[in-house]
Amino acid sequence: MSDKISFVRTEMLEQKAPPASTTGFVGWARANLFNGIGNSVLTLLSIYCVYYVLSGLIPWLVSPTWKAESLTQCREMIAAAGKHGHLACWGVVRERFIQLLFGFYPPEGYWRVILALVIVGAGLAPVLFDKAPRKLLIVTALFPFIVPFLLWGGLIWPYVGVLLGFVVGYFVLKYAADALGDLLALIAGVVSAFVWWIFLSGPIMGAIGSVLPIGLEFVESRSFGGLMLALTIGLTAILGSLPLGIVLALGRQSDLLIVKALCVGFIEFIRGVPLITLLFVASTLLNIFLPPSMEFDIIVRVIIMVTLFSAAYMAEVVRGGLAALPKGQYEAADALGLDYWKAQRLIIMPQALKISIPGIVSTFIGVFKDTTLVSVIGLLDPLGLSNAIRADQAWNGIVWELYGLIGVLFFVFCFSMSRYSMYLERKLQTGHK
Amino acid sequence: MSELSERTIDRSNMQVSDEVAIQINQMNKWYGQFHVLRDIDLTVQRGERIVIAGPSGSGKSTLIRCINRLEEHQQGQIIVDGTELTSDLKNIDKIRSEVGMCFQHFNLFPHLTILENCTLAPIWVRNTPKKEAEEIAMHFLEKVKIPEQANKYPGMLSGGQQQRVAIARSLCMKPRIMLFDEPTSALDPEMIKEVLDTMIELAEEGMTMLCVTHEMGFAREVANRVIFMDAGQIVEQNEPEEFFNNPQSERTKLFLSQILGH
Ligand SMILES: Nc1ncnc2c1ncn2[C@@H]1O[C@H](COP(=O)(O)OP(=O)(O)O)[C@@H](O)[C@H]1O
Numbered sequence: 245m246s247d248k249i250s251f252v253r254t255e256m257l258e259q260k261a262p263p264a265s266t267t268g269f270v271g272w273a274r275a276n277l278f279n280g281i282g283n284s285v286l287t288l289l290s291i292y293c294v295y296y297v298l299s300g301l302i303p304w305l306v307s308p309t310w311k312a313e314s315l316t317q318c319r320e321m322i323a324a325a326g327k328h329g330h331l332a333c334w335g336v337v338r339e340r341f342i343q344l345l346f347g348f349y350p351p352e353g354y355w356r357v358i359l360a361l362v363i364v365g366a367g368l369a370p371v372l373f374d375k376a377p378r379k380l381l382i383v384t385a386l387f388p389f390i391v392p393f394l395l396w397g398g399l400i401w402p403y404v405g406v407l408l409g410f411v412v413g414y415f416v417l418k419y420a421a422d423a424l425g426d427l428l429a430l431i432a433g434v435v436s437a438f439v440w441w442i443f444l445s446g447p448i449m450g451a452i453g454s455v456l457p458i459g460l461e462f463v464e465s466r467s468f469g470g471l472m473l474a475l476t477i478g479l480t481a482i483l484g485s486l487p488l489g490i491v492l493a494l495g496r497q498s499d500l501l502i503v504k505a506l507c508v509g510f511i512e513f514i515r516g517v518p519l520i521t522l523l524f525v526a527s528t529l530l531n532i533f534l535p536p537s538m539e540f541d542i543i544v545r546v547i548i549m550v551t552l553f554s555a556a557y558m559a560e561v562v563r564g565g566l567a568a569l570p571k572g573q574y575e576a577a578d579a580l581g582l583d584y585w586k587a588q589r590l591i592i593m594p595q596a597l598k599i600s601i602p603g604i605v606s607t608f609i610g611v612f613k614d615t616t617l618v619s620v621i622g623l624l625d626p627l628g629l630s631n632a633i634r635a636d637q638a639w640n641g642i643v644w645e646l647y648g649l650i651g652v653l654f655f656v657f658c659f660s661m662s663r664y665s666m667y668l669e670r671k672l673q674t675g676h677k
Numbered sequence: 678m679s680e681l682s683e684r685t686i687d688r689s690n691m692q693v694s695d696e697v698a699i700q701i702n703q704m705n706k707w708y709g710q711f712h713v714l715r716d717i718d719l720t721v722q723r724g725e726r727i728v729i730a731g732p733s734g735s736g737k738s739t740l741i742r743c744i745n746r747l748e749e750h751q752q753g754q755i756i757v758d759g760t761e762l763t764s765d766l767k768n769i770d771k772i773r774s775e776v777g778m779c780f781q782h783f784n785l786f787p788h789l790t791i792l793e794n795c796t797l798a799p800i801w802v803r804n805t806p807k808k809e810a811e812e813i814a815m816h817f818l819e820k821v822k823i824p825e826q827a828n829k830y831p832g833m834l835s836g837g838q839q840q841r842v843a844i845a846r847s848l849c850m851k852p853r854i855m856l857f858d859e860p861t862s863a864l865d866p867e868m869i870k871e872v873l874d875t876m877i878e879l880a881e882e883g884m885t886m887l888c889v890t891h892e893m894g895f896a897r898e899v900a901n902r903v904i905f906m907d908a909g910q911i912v913e914q915n916e917p918e919e920f921f922n923n924p925q926s927e928r929t930k931l932f933l934s935q936i937l938g939h
Pocket residue numbers: 708711713731732733734735736737738739740
């Protein structure tokens with residue numbers, strides 16, 4: 245018996261290549277596309293669908309109409325080229341592409357818009373990627389003041405005044421903290437910043453401005469338009485809604501009854517009202533209620549509304565992340581002696597935000613796409629512009645080319661955000677679950 | 678019951694001093710209508726190693742969680758290191774930084790490395806410079822015998838290793854009192870010993886310890902006092918010898934017969 249069971253290998257086996265039918269394209273196709281009759285049928289059906297769409301789309305895209313100056317010319321060029329059927333009319337893209345990007349911003353100021361975008365990119369880099377140089381954090385701190393100056397222009401001093409308000413508040417907070425305790429110092433800081441903004445900044449910066457008139461040519465909000473307008477509103481709302489949403493989510497969990505009631509009321513009210521309504525409030529109602537001296541720029545009003553709107557959604561997304569954290573994390577932080585704010589900042593928020601990344605980015609994408617709603621109140625975002633372009637005799641009747649282009653522009657931004665969130669999730673993955 | 682102490686325990690530093698570490702007077706606590714802790718009186722001297730035992734739901738966790746104010750008591754007094762626990766936040770912070778706590782489920786911070794878990798509180802609560810905090814952390818990680826894991830994340834460690842990290846994390850705050858809430862209950866049998874060994878070493882250094890645990894071997898060998906709780910009350914307390922060999926109350930006898938299995 246025993247000599248049947250016992251076995252000793254005398255020669256070790258060399259490594260062999262796997263059988264050809266499981267590797268390469270053939271193996272891959274067999275495993276993924278044609279494994280079984282049902283799958284083969286589905287694969288063939290899908291191939292047919294893709295073919296059907298492309299066979300319609302590609303001829304439409306390949307259309308010799310780049311140079312056309314109007315829809316009629318497009319049709320003539322198509323006929324002259326001996327083609328027939330419905331083909332794209334690209335002349336409108338050549339003629340109006342710049343306008344779709346910049347709206348009616350004065351062309352000699354395009355560099356300001358581009359520079360602003362570059363500065364925003366530089367400011368966001370250290371927040372988004374930890375490989376970016378840390379020195380860029382200076383840009384991060386300053387871009388909220390530089391970018392509006394670049395976009396709207398005028399004298400530089402009012403923007404400096406706004407910036408100085410934060411500086412004043414910060415120093416009051418820092419030096420009062422020892423004497424007054426954290427909460428009182430915070431209040432003192434906020435109050436002194438507002439005192440500066442409301443009473444001091446105007447006269448002082450005005451006086452400096454009359455001596456040193458440094459600035460850029462002023463550009464009215466009415467000339468903002470196109471992708472640049474969508475980005476101005478969208479990016480500001482995105483950047484503003486996250487911190488505001490975090491504060492609201494924390495407020496909603498607070499033990500302080502008034503704080504909690506305010507936050508819940510705000511969130512539920514905003515979520516219960518369509519964005520369009522809020523935009524109409526921004527565009528018309530505010531004008532009626534606010535005294536004329538307090539009227540402010542339409543774009544600023546829209547930005548505030550969109551930011552508040554997305555902050556309410558953000559608050560709920562963040563609350564979901566907070567709820568998913570085990571209670572033990574709070575207890576461990578407490579037991580180590582961390583106070584509420586430190587525990588939130590170091591333990592709770594990093595984990596809650598990490599859990600909420602997919603929801604946060606979905607909200608970001610939603611906000612960015614919702615900026616197209618401002619066309620309803622007459623702002624010329626890309627969609628609003630496309631209507632304006634179609635109102636032009638020469639291009640009356642063009643639909644797909646413009647919407648397609650706008651779709652591509654938005655897709656680029658939304659898809660980048662989506663990819664970034666996946667990169668971030670992978671980067672923050674620690675340990676196995 | 679796991680076998681411990683293949684090694685002999687060094688008792689030279691295990692001395693109970695006259696100084697009072699924790700004083701609890703007539704303390705009561707309710708969860709809503711439920712009277713979870715009833716008339717608790719307990720005095721813990723510095724250097725004591727107390728094991729708290731009792732059936733599940735008897736209020737053991739609630740009692741030790743009251744000592745660092747993870748739970749609030751409604752009546753009576755708790756005085757830790759001469760500071761009374763009131764709603765005054767200053768007192769609570771002071772006490773929490775002097776009392777270390779280990780949980781059944783470790784509660785390590787999964788988004789931070791082992792080293793960062795250990796340096797977090799010293800840096801942010803004690804304002805220790807980062808370099809120094811890291812040295813302290815490495816010292817205690819060596820003590821619990823896992824310095825080589827310092828840069829891993831908690832999710833990559835075994836349960837026993839995680840609990841030892843949790844102990845090291847508490848020790849980095851240089852606490853004078855350590856609370857343990859069933860530190861080995863969530864562990865596989867082969868990992869229980871490594872955690873108990875760590876706790877024994879702490880005891881050998883003279884740490885004041887309150888442990889909720891079902892490890893009766895540990896209670897016999899290390900504790901100087903065993904407290905038996907049932908239905909929110911302290912039913913019996915005694916030296917381990919007496920407690921195990923000569924229990925007085927019927928409830929204690931029943932509990933011991935169940936847990937010791939005879
Ligand atoms: N947060 C809470 N709310 C209400 N009841 C609780 C809460 N925590 C614990 N209890 C109850 O209090 C009793 C004591 O719990 P606990 O101290 O955890 O017991 P032990 O640790 O001895 O098992 C149990 O009956 C439990 O159901």
